[in-house]
Amino acid sequence: MLRILTFLAFLTSLTALQGQTFDNPADYFDRFNQAHGAIVQKNMEYLQYVVHTDNLMEIAQRRLELLELVNQTKAQITGLPDYDGDGSMKAELLSILDVYHELFDVDFEQVELLKSASQQSFTAMEQYMTAHEAAEEKLAGASERFLTAQRAFASRHNLQLMEGAQSTEARQLNELNAYQRALFLPSFRVNKANAAFLDALEQQDAGAMRQAHQTLLEACEAVLPVLATATD
Incomplete structure (x- = not known):
C-alpha cells in the first residue's frame, strides 16, 4: 500500500511539473539553476567527505544519496517544458545528469574500492588518487558544460548572468x-x-x-x- 501511495505521489508531482509554465526567461533559468545547484552542493559535501574520512560505509551511503538526487532531478527536469521553443538548456542539463549518474554509479564506486586498499602500498595509493582525480575532473567538466549552456541561454534571452x-x-x-x-x-x-x-x-x-x-x-x-x- 505504501509503495502504491508513493508511486501515486510521484505521478502527481510529475504531472504538475509537466503542466508548469514560465512567464519569463529569468524564472525558467532560475528553475534549472536551482536544480543543478542542489546537486553541486551535494557534490562538494561528498568530495570533502571522501577526502577526510575513512568510513567507507558512510562514504558509500552519501554517494547513493547523491545518485538518488540525480535520478529525482532528472525526472523533474524531464517533465519541464522548453522555454519559447528553446530546449537547449534542458537538453544539456539532462545530458549532464547522465554524466553525474555514471560518475556516482560507477566512477566514484571504483574510487571507494581503491580507497579501501590505498594504505597497503604506494602503488595502491597512487591508483586511488589517480582515479579520484580523474573522477573529479569529469565532474568539473560536466559542471562547466552546464555553465556554458546557461551563458548561451542568458545571451539568447537578454539575461544578465552573474x-x-x-x-x-x-x-x-x-x-x-x-x-x-x-x-x-x-x-x-x-x-x-x-x-x-x-x-x-x-x-x-x-x-x-x-x-x-x-x-x-x-x-x-x-x-x-x-x-x-x-x-x-
Whole structure:
C-alpha cells in the first residue's frame, strides 16, 4: 500500500511539473539553476567527505544519496517544458545528469574500492588518487558544460548572468584537493619506504636494508622538488 501511495505521489508531482509554465526567461533559468545547484552542493559535501574520512560505509551511503538526487532531478527536469521553443538548456542539463549518474554509479564506486586498499602500498595509493582525480575532473567538466549552456541561454534571452558562488567554491575545492594530493602522495611514498627500511633494519637483513635504503633515497629525492614548489 505504501509503495502504491508513493508511486501515486510521484505521478502527481510529475504531472504538475509537466503542466508548469514560465512567464519569463529569468524564472525558467532560475528553475534549472536551482536544480543543478542542489546537486553541486551535494557534490562538494561528498568530495570533502571522501577526502577526510575513512568510513567507507558512510562514504558509500552519501554517494547513493547523491545518485538518488540525480535520478529525482532528472525526472523533474524531464517533465519541464522548453522555454519559447528553446530546449537547449534542458537538453544539456539532462545530458549532464547522465554524466553525474555514471560518475556516482560507477566512477566514484571504483574510487571507494581503491580507497579501501590505498594504505597497503604506494602503488595502491597512487591508483586511488589517480582515479579520484580523474573522477573529479569529469565532474568539473560536466559542471562547466552546464555553465556554458546557461551563458548561451542568458545571451539568447537578454539575461544578465552573474557567476554563482557555488561555481567558484567547486573550482577552489578541486584545486585544493589537487594541491593536497600533490603533497601527500610523495610524502606517503617516503613513509612507506622508511617503514620498509626500519623493518629490514630490525630483521638485520643486509640485502633488504641496502634495497630499502636505495628506495628511501629515491623517494626523498622525488619529494624534495614537490615541497620546494609548494612553498614558492
